[in-house]
Amino acid sequence: MLSRIADSLFWLNRYMERADSIARVIKTNYVLSLDKGVNDSLNWRPVLELFAAINEDKILLAENNPEEAMKLLILNQNNINSVKAIVTRARENARGVQDHVTKEVWEQVYQLFHSINQPAFSRKLNNYNALEALDIISKNLVMYAGVTETTMPRGLGWSFMNLGRHIERCLLTIEMASREYKLIDYDLENYKDILQWRYLLLSLSGYELYLKNYRSQNHNLNVLHQVIFNPVFTRSLTYSLGRVEKYLNYVISENSYHENTCLLRNFGQLYSLVKYTDYESFDKSSMEKFFSDIKEQILVFSNLLGQNFFSYN
Numbered sequence: 001m002l003s004r005i006a007d008s009l010f011w012l013n014r015y016m017e018r019a020d021s022i023a024r025v026i027k028t029n030y031v032l033s034l035d036k037g038v039n040d041s042l043n044w045r046p047v048l049e050l051f052a053a054i055n056e057d058k059i060l061l062a063e064n065n066p067e068e069a070m071k072l073l074i075l076n077q078n079n080i081n082s083v084k085a086i087v088t089r090a091r092e093n094a095r096g097v098q099d100h101v102t103k104e105v106w107e108q109v110y111q112l113f114h115s116i117n118q119p120a121f122s123r124k125l126n127n128y129n130a131l132e133a134l135d136i137i138s139k140n141l142v143m144y145a146g147v148t149e150t151t152m153p154r155g156l157g158w159s160f161m162n163l164g165r166h167i168e169r170c171l172l173t174i175e176m177a178s179r180e181y182k183l184i185d186y187d188l189e190n191y192k193d194i195l196q197w198r199y200l201l202l203s204l205s206g207y208e209l210y211l212k213n214y215r216s217q218n219h220n221l222n223v224l225h226q227v228i229f230n231p232v233f234t235r236s237l238t239y240s241l242g243r244v245e246k247y248l249n250y251v252i253s254e255n256s257y258h259e260n261t262c263l264l265r266n267f268g269q270l271y272s273l274v275k276y277t278d279y280e281s282f283d284k285s286s287m288e289k290f291f292s293d294i295k296e297q298i299l300v301f302s303n304l305l306g307q308n309f310f311s312y313n
Contacts, residue, residue: 005100006160007310008093012101013148014164015090016109019083020141021172021203022051026073026083027134028202030066042199044069046179051081070125074137075116083137084116102151105144112140156254159247163305166243170298173237176200177227178291186287188220197223204235224279237294241271251309259308266304270297 025047033042045063048054052072054062062068074083087109094101094109115121115136124133152158180200184190194210197219201207206226214222230236248267252260277290 009160010164012093013161014168017168023137104147108144166240
């Protein structure tokens with residue numbers, strides 16, 4: 001497979017995974033903000049700081065204005081992390097590899113792009129139909145994941161797509177979890193009720209799983225286990241790294257390069273750091289360092305992967 005094709009497939013899924021995660025966070029923030037009795041202090045600042053490349057003045061103008069915040073996060077092309085900008089880049093990558101993805105995958109990317117660019121979509125964000133607009137994005141992204149899963153052949157292209165998806169998922173999970181634990185100064189002894197963890201769990205589609213599987217009242221530790229170390233939660237760091245390992249091994253088995261040894265060693269160090277961390281003994285400094293180190297190592301691994309297979313300089 002040409003490195004250009006592998007690169008486009010990798011980034012197609014990274015962009016679609018990023019769009020999916022951002023859309024889920026936006027929807028969670030919007031829905032929770034409607035519950036004024038419980039979430040009086042909830043505004044759009046955390047989401048804007050995470051996903052909008054804007055200065056402090058613009059954040060101040062938008063943080064208490066849902067319509068303005070959602071337009072910045074969804075439709076503003078000047079924001080490189082807006083859903084529209086990300087889907088546009090995904091469409092460009094999909095268009096360049098139409099011979100390597102199924103017709104259904106290409107059509108679903110185009111359908112999402114077309115839906116967001118409809119004039120009616122922008123109008124929905126201005127009134128009480130905002131939730132309907134958010135559902136349009138969510139349903140199209142779920143459809144993309146479904147048609148990709150059910151129609152793509154399980155070859156090199158599939159493996160590069162999944163490497164992109166799960167690397168992006170790792171980064172987003174660690175970024176969101178780190179932000180939420182920073183609010184309690186990375187102090188696991190600073191007790192927080194489960195309602196105060198709803199934002200993170202709902203943003204990762206893990207709230208229902210949490211309620212069904214965790215019985216103790218140590219929510220700070222339980223949530224940390226679920227989003228970072230739970231091997232059966234599909235958005236946990238551990239699960240996502242396990243998927244990266246699977247597809248990395250397949251790609252390497254099909255491409256023999258002497259640089260693969262360095263790449264495997266780098267990934268092994270990253271995965272081992274997560275698998276063998278004694279998270280129950282975390283204190284403030286060690287927990288903050290863990291989040292920082294993991295994020296840095298994922299970025300280093302992603303860059304090495306690109307240099308190995310996509311001819312990045």
